[in-house]
Amino acid sequence: MCGIFGCICSSAPRVIADGLKRLEYRGYDSVGIAVISGGRLLLEKDKGMIDPFVRRVDPSRISAEIGIGHTRWATHGAPCKENAHPHLDCTGTIAVAHNGVLENFLEIKEGLLKRGHRFASNTDTEVIPHLIEEGIRDGLSLKSATARAAKMIKGAMAIAVLSSALPDSIVCMKRESPLAIGIGKKGAYCASDVPALLPYTDMIMQLQDDQVAVISRGQVAVETIAGKPVKPRFIKIEWEAGVAEKGGYPHFMLKEMHEQPIAMRSTLKLPHGFLDRASRMMEGRVYLTGSGTSYHACLASSYAFSKMLCMDIRPVYSSEFQDLVCDLEGNTVIGVSQSGETADTLSALRYAKSRGAKVIGITNTLASSITSLSDTYICTQGGPEIGVAATKTFLTQLIALDQLMLRAGLNAGRLPEGVASGLLASLNGVPSLAEGVIRRSEGIRPIAQKYSSRRSAYFLARGINVATAMEGALKLKELSYMHAEGYPAGESKHGPISLVEGDFLCVFVAPRDSSRGRVIGNMMEMKARGARIFAVVTEGDDELKSIADDTFEVPPVPEFLNPVVCTIPLQAFAYYVAVLRGLDPDKPRNLAKSVTVL
Numbered sequence: 001m002c003g004i005f006g007c008i009c010s011s012a013p014r015v016i017a018d019g020l021k022r023l024e025y026r027g028y029d030s031v032g033i034a035v036i037s038g039g040r041l042l043l044e045k046d047k048g049m050i051d052p053f054v055r056r057v058d059p060s061r062i063s064a065e066i067g068i069g070h071t072r073w074a075t076h077g078a079p080c081k082e083n084a085h086p087h088l089d090c091t092g093t094i095a096v097a098h099n100g101v102l103e104n105f106l107e108i109k110e111g112l113l114k115r116g117h118r119f120a121s122n123t124d125t126e127v128i129p130h131l132i133e134e135g136i137r138d139g140l141s142l143k144s145a146t147a148r149a150a151k152m153i154k155g156a157m158a159i160a161v162l163s164s165a166l167p168d169s170i171v172c173m174k175r176e177s178p179l180a181i182g183i184g185k186k187g188a189y190c191a192s193d194v195p196a197l198l199p200y201t202d203m204i205m206q207l208q209d210d211q212v213a214v215i216s217r218g219q220v221a222v223e224t225i226a227g228k229p230v231k232p233r234f235i236k237i238e239w240e241a242g243v244a245e246k247g248g249y250p251h252f253m254l255k256e257m258h259e260q261p262i263a264m265r266s267t268l269k270l271p272h273g274f275l276d277r278a279s280r281m282m283e284g285r286v287y288l289t290g291s292g293t294s295y296h297a298c299l300a301s302s303y304a305f306s307k308m309l310c311m312d313i314r315p316v317y318s319s320e321f322q323d324l325v326c327d328l329e330g331n332t333v334i335g336v337s338q339s340g341e342t343a344d345t346l347s348a349l350r351y352a353k354s355r356g357a358k359v360i361g362i363t364n365t366l367a368s369s370i371t372s373l374s375d376t377y378i379c380t381q382g383g384p385e386i387g388v389a390a391t392k393t394f395l396t397q398l399i400a401l402d403q404l405m406l407r408a409g410l411n412a413g414r415l416p417e418g419v420a421s422g423l424l425a426s427l428n429g430v431p432s433l434a435e436g437v438i439r440r441s442e443g444i445r446p447i448a449q450k451y452s453s454r455r456s457a458y459f460l461a462r463g464i465n466v467a468t469a470m471e472g473a474l475k476l477k478e479l480s481y482m483h484a485e486g487y488p489a490g491e492s493k494h495g496p497i498s499l500v501e502g503d504f505l506c507v508f509v510a511p512r513d514s515s516r517g518r519v520i521g522n523m524m525e526m527k528a529r530g531a532r533i534f535a536v537v538t539e540g541d542d543e544l545k546s547i548a549d550d551t552f553e554v555p556p557v558p559e560f561l562n563p564v565v566c567t568i569p570l571q572a573f574a575y576y577v578a579v580l581r582g583l584d585p586d587k588p589r590n591l592a593k594s595v596t597v598l
């Protein structure tokens with residue numbers, strides 16, 4: 001977690017504050033900036049979110065052309081002013097902003113304390129400026145001292161280092177946690193992710209693991225921490241900065257839900273070469289892995305592969321992968337991640353690779369750790385997603401996985417051409433159908449109003465829509481803090497039904513598909529015990545409309561596409577419940593957009 005932003009440009013403090021605002025979704029429990037002003041290092045930091053900090057500090061009044069900033073999601077040490085980044089060395093001339101978790105900081109700290117260093121926080125990060133201080137004292141440059149510190153430290157670290165002794169450069173280092181560098185006409189920048197850089201430049205490079213970079217105006221010099229020079233590779237990022245702003249919607253989440261049709265259309269334009277290469281790489285046993293919403297995309301896809309191609313593909317939570325999967329040599333793992341930086345997913349993929357599996361990455365972030373690690377990748381075209389809730393990235397993941405499934409079916413001879421082209425036509429048509437669903441999704445608001453004070457809800461379905469139900473439950477709980485559980489409807493009678501009594505909310509995903517009859521049976525069981533039923537049903541399904549208390553209709557689509565149209569009303573339900581409860585759906589408590597810790 002945590003966001004780092006650094007820059008060398010005019011009005012640096014204001015630019016840093018702006019950059020941190022764009023990174024706020026990565027964590028928002030404390031904030032700080034360090035700049036060099038009049039030859040001296042100036043530090044401002046505090047507990048809390050960026051807006052009150054900016055109002056209090058007013059960065060625009062500070063004259064500086066270089067600086068670094070940090071927005072924090074606490075791992076070591078409570079969210080308080082002392083633990084906010086940047087952290088300083090004993091001389092107060094070196095400042096470090098860090099994203100990641102250091103594993104051996106306690107033993108390093110012990111040594112530093114014995115050697116007389118004074119610590120001001122409880123963070124793991126603070127050992128870094130002190131180690132760099134020692135390097136400088138030993139006659140090393142800032143870059144070499146940073147590299148030496150990185151060699152001593154175990155764990156994930158993306159850092160930006162500022163020193164008043166080197167007032168025109170920022171030194172960066174990366175391991176596991178992400179760090180992007182951008183060079184623009186007006187300055188040089190570094191940030192934890194690409195959208196934060198887009199207002200200033202579209203020429204971006206991702207620092208790779210164990211590389212250190214020295215950024216100065218108009219240039220960047222990169223080498224490994226072992227001192228081997230590396231040629232910086234910049235790529236042009238096509239996203240527009242404006243795309244990452246709210247565009248008139250009250251929340252990023254709502255804006256991003258409305259962007260889903262465009263995002264899906266863009267994902268449908270994926271170059272065939274990428275899909276073909278990925279599908280031909282799917283050899284041996286195939287596993288799908290991801291976390292949170294991305295895991296739900298994996299789950300839906302495993303049903304689609306089974307139903308359409310009679311191919312068993314095993315979905316595995318990334319956080320459980322190493323404990324569950326051992327047979328990897330010659331097999332294939334598909335890692336799905338919006339950010340391409342989720343630590344659980346990265347760790348599962350590294351493990352798979354180290355045991356001889358081929359890795360296919362499906363991510364929304366072209367220059368990400370997962371794309372670098374993968375043997376081949378497919379880049380979904382969701383564009384930047386700022387809201388913590390994964391919305392358009394979920395639907396684009398489904399679209400990418402569906403395309404991969406159809407391509408794999410054709411290549412493996414499991415899908416006749418005629419059938420595949422019919423299914424592809426349906427897939428191409430789904431963004432327009434989704435557009436209609438989104439247009440009507442405000443109709444969910446009164447339903448959300450009716451149930452917004454409930455304490456708990458079950459989300460139920462069978463077949464591929466178990467993934468949809470689980471996704472609906474995740475959205476509701478993460479945004480509205482209402483307890484919600486998604487599971488296969490047939491499982492109710494094995495335990496969960498004991499909770500059901502008068503007025504208990506059961507949300508059913510029940511489009512017309514091969515499981516509808518059995519779902520109706522499960523609905524009746526819940527109804528008989530007094531549950532209130534809100535069901536997502538196919539247009540014109542009068543039978544279900546007469547059974548459920550509330551319904552939302554979606555257009556008929558082939559079974560494998562139901563998760564696309566049925567997820568939208570559940571996103572809207574979670575969004576409106578959160579808003580009606582007075583919560584900010586873009587920034588749910590205790591969460592961050594990119595989960596870069598294990």
Ligand code: M6R
Binds near residue numbers: 337338474478593
């Ligand atoms: O970037 P990723 O797709 O790897 O992120 C995975 C999860 O952290 C993410 O989907 C999370 O569950 C969302 N907050 C759900 O809305």
